[in-house]
Amino acid sequence: MSPSRDSSSPAPTAAMIVIGDELLSGRTRDANTPHLAQALEKIGIRLREVRIVPDETEAIVEAVRALSAVHDHVFTSGGIGPTHDDITADAVARAFDRPIEINPEAHARLAAFYEARGIEMNPARLRMARMPAGARLIDNPVSAAPGFSIENVHVMAGVPSIFREMLAGLLPRLTGGAPLLVRGFLLRRPEGEIAAALGAIAAAHPDVAIGSYPSFRADGHETRIVLRSALPAALEAACQALTAAFADLVPDEHGPGNG
Amino acid sequence: MSPSRDSSSPAPTAAMIVIGDELLSGRTRDANTPHLAQALEKIGIRLREVRIVPDETEAIVEAVRALSAVHDHVFTSGGIGPTHDDITADAVARAFDRPIEINPEAHARLAAFYEARGIEMNPARLRMARMPAGARLIDNPVSAAPGFSIENVHVMAGVPSIFREMLAGLLPRLTGGAPLLVRGFLLRRPEGEIAAALGAIAAAHPDVAIGSYPSFRADGHETRIVLRSALPAALEAACQALTAAFADLVPDEHGPGNG
Numbered sequence: 222m223s224p225s226r227d228s229s230s231p232a233p234t235a236a237m238i239v240i241g242d243e244l245l246s247g248r249t250r251d252a253n254t255p256h257l258a259q260a261l262e263k264i265g266i267r268l269r270e271v272r273i274v275p276d277e278t279e280a281i282v283e284a285v286r287a288l289s290a291v292h293d294h295v296f297t298s299g300g301i302g303p304t305h306d307d308i309t310a311d312a313v314a315r316a317f318d319r320p321i322e323i324n325p326e327a328h329a330r331l332a333a334f335y336e337a338r339g340i341e342m343n344p345a346r347l348r349m350a351r352m353p354a355g356a357r358l359i360d361n362p363v364s365a366a367p368g369f370s371i372e373n374v375h376v377m378a379g380v381p382s383i384f385r386e387m388l389a390g391l392l393p394r395l396t397g398g399a400p401l402l403v404r405g406f407l408l409r410r411p412e413g414e415i416a417a418a419l420g421a422i423a424a425a426h427p428d429v430a431i432g433s434y435p436s437f438r439a440d441g442h443e444t445r446i447v448l449r450s451a452l453p454a455a456l457e458a459a460c461q462a463l464t465a466a467f468a469d470l471v472p473d474e475h476g477p478g479n480g
Numbered sequence: 481m482s483p484s485r486d487s488s489s490p491a492p493t494a495a496m497i498v499i500g501d502e503l504l505s506g507r508t509r510d511a512n513t514p515h516l517a518q519a520l521e522k523i524g525i526r527l528r529e530v531r532i533v534p535d536e537t538e539a540i541v542e543a544v545r546a547l548s549a550v551h552d553h554v555f556t557s558g559g560i561g562p563t564h565d566d567i568t569a570d571a572v573a574r575a576f577d578r579p580i581e582i583n584p585e586a587h588a589r590l591a592a593f594y595e596a597r598g599i600e601m602n603p604a605r606l607r608m609a610r611m612p613a614g615a616r617l618i619d620n621p622v623s624a625a626p627g628f629s630i631e632n633v634h635v636m637a638g639v640p641s642i643f644r645e646m647l648a649g650l651l652p653r654l655t656g657g658a659p660l661l662v663r664g665f666l667l668r669r670p671e672g673e674i675a676a677a678l679g680a681i682a683a684a685h686p687d688v689a690i691g692s693y694p695s696f697r698a699d700g701h702e703t704r705i706v707l708r709s710a711l712p713a714a715l716e717a718a719c720q721a722l723t724a725a726f727a728d729l730v731p732d733e734h735g736p737g738n739g
Contacts, residue, residue: 241691242689242691242708243691243693243706244513244517244530245517245526245527245528245529245530246517246518246521246527246662246706246708247513247514247515247516247517247518247521247527248706249693250509250514251510251513254503254506254510254532255506255509256506257506258503258504258505258506259505259506262505262506267504268504268505268506269504269534269539270504270531270532270533270534270539271503271504271530271531271532272529272530272531272532273513273529273530273531274529275528275529276691280528280529302671302692302694303671303672303675304671304674304675304678304679304692305675305678305679305682305683305690305692306682306690306691306692340670340672343672343673343675343676344676345671345672345675345676345679346672346675348675363696364696380694380695380696382696403505411599412561412562412563412604413562413599413602413604413605414602415563416562416563416564416602416604416605416607417602417603417604419563419564420563420564420604423564423565424564430501431564431565432500432501432502432535432565433561433563433564433565434502434508435561435639436639437622437623437639437641447502447505447507449501449505
């Protein structure tokens, strides 16, 4: 089931809170944000901010309160496992001043999962059923322990394979917007050389976001240009202006949508 | 020259602001944060928050103001190139209510760089010399256009190779703290099984942060355990407690410091 679409209002916005000391130490790279960003773009939800915070209650509470107040959707990853450093559920409950409880459905799912595998349910594993009162479960087809949604915050696992599966089950429930259309181009020229003309095109096409990304290759400078808009006609007009301005413009074969 | 160290005060803290629409679209992965995190850990500066924000003035101003007020150091990457979407310098100037100007030294460096290469200095390239009044330059040995420091904010390039070189030149100027010592271990057991004992050890060793990270392999569950402390004796005591608790504990050969 596709998410419902509302093309008449400004596009819904989202923020991501990535929870985990290991990300702030540089030991682990955040794989969930790029995945989330691409998934949201397909359904027309604009990811507007990402915060990486430690496994600390106050840091999580502050981020959840700040971002849930200004965005339509907030996604979190990390900190919903069974160990002592998994404190996200308690922090999110506190952020919304809600009691935390053992969610009966989550408990039942975990109990069934462990029983089928001859694994002992213990207090640590039971922690994974602790959720704010009123939470709606997000399915975990990988390892049973659900994520949850409360108000406009969707709390999911940090392990990327589980995050992806949880997100896939969640997205059809969300209201998206007009999808953002994207076109990518390449110029074998340095940014400094093309900047004036590019800036003029950007100014002349206010409904299109034009980004410019340089790289330095052994055989010379290269600039990738990415155009994004929710309005197909505006995007097409800007692409035509770009093509007219730069005779050596080529499509970016490794650009968005092209693998 | 090593950064000066102050081992008597609480460790300095830092935040990172990663600026760029392309990161929020998922098209580009943030390589600078893990690099920064590891570099800071070596000199005892604790990275406490990362924010990824769009190439938009208000978003940058808000993040700079919020984070510079609560952390000893703020690092930014992105948005200091020559194109219309490079607005970081103006946003940072605005965040501190400072005028922006052409920095004479930055201008001289760019002019010399271009002249030596027969490249035309044009208004777009000159934009890269725009900096808040009073900025201190951060050297760019790759492509000349400097980064800059203003108050406690250090503004650097988004391109990873340039970010790394800029950071390498900047770090010796900063006051660090006692370096965080780290030890990593591996257990071929699921988190749920070890959580109770691990939690007890964490509670008994409050000067040591103990993180637990699960993975799921074809041949069974695995949990990585990372212990971090600025106090060598405390770290050693916690490692011994861990070894005593888990007979099958092994060093994590792919863990921190081990490649």
